[in-house]
Structure formats: structure tokens, C-alpha cells
Amino acid sequence: MADVMFRALQPWAVVPDKPRFDRAGARAERDAYAQSFRYLRIPRLPADCPPWVLGQELGWTVRSPIEVTMSPLEDLGIAVPDQENIRQVGHRLGRSGLWQRGEDWLATKDADWLHLGDYRGQDGAWEGMFVPNGHGTVEWRLGWSARIPEQTFLMVMPLALAGLEVPLGVISAKTVNAMTARGGMSIAVRPACPVTLHRGQAVARLVLLHADTLRATAATEPERPANNGTGGAQA
Incomplete structure (x- = not known):
């Protein structure tokens, strides 16, 4: 295993x-319908279908x-030419969010929520x-x-x-x-x-x-x- x-x-x-799927609860609901209501029923219960249950509990x-x-997120892939300041480039393009990915950059705007999850790492840095x-x-x-x-x-x-x-x-x-x-x-x-x-x-x-x-x-x-x-x- x-x-x-x-x-x-x-x-x-x-x-x-x-x-985990609550099969017992689903069957209890089916039985309550059968015992209490004149017309309302649950004729085909997903909990009684093994392939469906296995799919629900997978992984x-x-x-x-x-x-x-x-x-x-509206992002734009950009390069920063030599001798140019990345902040100035971002300002010129109207994008305040600048993220380096490899040799290039991703520039974003209107995405303040990206910083809401900033956390303290193991070395103490954000x-x-x-x-x-x-x-x-x-x-x-x-x-x-x-x-x-x-x-x-x-x-x-x-x-x-x-x-x-x-x-x-x-x-x-x-x-x-x-x-x-x-x-x-x-x-x-x-x-x-x-x-x-x-x-x-x-x-x-x-x-x-x-x-x-x-x-x-x-x-x-x-x-x-x-x-x-x-x-x-x-x-």
C-alpha cells in the first residue's frame, strides 16, 4: 500500500x-421520507452506488x-531593458505590481489582494x-x-x-x-x-x-x- x-x-x-461521505445519514434521510411522507421519496440513493461513493472519497x-x-488577475509579461529602472517601467505601463519570474517580469494592476496572504517565513522574512x-x-x-x-x-x-x-x-x-x-x-x-x-x-x-x-x-x-x-x- x-x-x-x-x-x-x-x-x-x-x-x-x-x-468521507456520510452514507448512514443519506440512508436515514431516505428512510425518513418513506416513513413520513405520502408522496415524496428518494428512489435512487447515490450512497448505494459504490462507483459514486468511491469517486467522492478519492484522494x-x-x-x-x-x-x-x-x-x-490582469497580468502582463514584460522585460526590463538594461539601464532602466523596474519601478519606472511599471509606472510607465500603469502597473504597480511587479513580480520577477526568471529573467522576465509579470506586471499586474488592481490586485491588492495578492499581498493579503503575506506571511512570516522560517527565516523571519515576509x-x-x-x-x-x-x-x-x-x-x-x-x-x-x-x-x-x-x-x-x-x-x-x-x-x-x-x-x-x-x-x-x-x-x-x-x-x-x-x-x-x-x-x-x-x-x-x-x-x-x-x-x-x-x-x-x-x-x-x-x-x-x-x-x-x-x-x-x-x-x-x-x-x-x-x-x-x-x-x-x-x-
Whole structure:
């Protein structure tokens, strides 16, 4: 059996948890309808469908560590020519938010919420919980680490959460385990409209994948010719 280990690296972190569906409660509601109402019934209970229940309880739930209102991020990738000041460049472009990503920069505007999650790092310096990642996405640092077995992968799955998109992603064990030294796990999110999240609210799901899942191939069996009912050769 593969073991996954989560560990809080910050006091505010909300470590992922295993989702559990209350089958007993759902069945009790069905029985109460049958016993109390003349017409109202729950004829097909999702809790009695094993594939559905397995899907609900698959993986681990990622939860927001803070209460924050996110808004869509309008970012612009820019370069800073030699001898030019980055602040002056940002002012000229009408963008006060400047974030260096590699050799280039991402310039943002009207995104003050990006600083609401600034937290004290392990060395005492302030660090950003939200870091622009390009194409309207933000890298969300969650304050916890994960350790998964070698030759496995961690898939980040979106939830049906209005206003917040979570790009589907697959991360190798090497990358996941190395994140511990870089402040822990992060996921990408893209606010599609102003959305308020509360501490502890589910925002994504993690699913452990075996390497064979990514190497799997599929083949289509040729269609068999239909039986025309002639029964063989004629005399």
C-alpha cells in the first residue's frame, strides 16, 4: 500500500484531509421520507452506488488556509531593458505590481489582494502566499508539505467551485518531495470573477497516481462483421 505523508510547515496551514461521505445519514434521510411522507421519496440513493461513493472519497481535499476575496488577475509579461529602472517601467505601463519570474517580469494592476496572504517565513522574512504565475493564474503557497512514494505522481484536480478555476496538473514525486525545502506545496488557481474563500473551504483535490497510469495505452478492437443470417453456402 502506498503511503502519503502531509506535514504542516506553518502554524496557519490546513493540512489536506481524506473526504468521507456520510452514507448512514443519506440512508436515514431516505428512510425518513418513506416513513413520513405520502408522496415524496428518494428512489435512487447515490450512497448505494459504490462507483459514486468511491469517486467522492478519492484522494485528499485541499482547503483554503485563510479568508480572502480573490479577483481576476490582469497580468502582463514584460522585460526590463538594461539601464532602466523596474519601478519606472511599471509606472510607465500603469502597473504597480511587479513580480520577477526568471529573467522576465509579470506586471499586474488592481490586485491588492495578492499581498493579503503575506506571511512570516522560517527565516523571519515576509513571503508571499500568492505569486502571479502568468495567464491570469496565481501560485498559491499553502504552508504544508507532502511526501509521496518514488515513481508515483500527485494529480491536482479542480472542484466545482464557482468563480475559481484550478488547472488540472500532475506533479512527479521528485518535484513534490523537493517542495519541502522550498516552503512546501503550492497549487495554481485562476479567479474567473470576484470570489470569497473562507478558511477551511475545499478548493481542490489531490489524487495519487501510479507511474503505469501515465504510461497506459489504449487500443480499439476492430468491429466484427455482422451476421447476415444466410447460414452458409447455398446449393
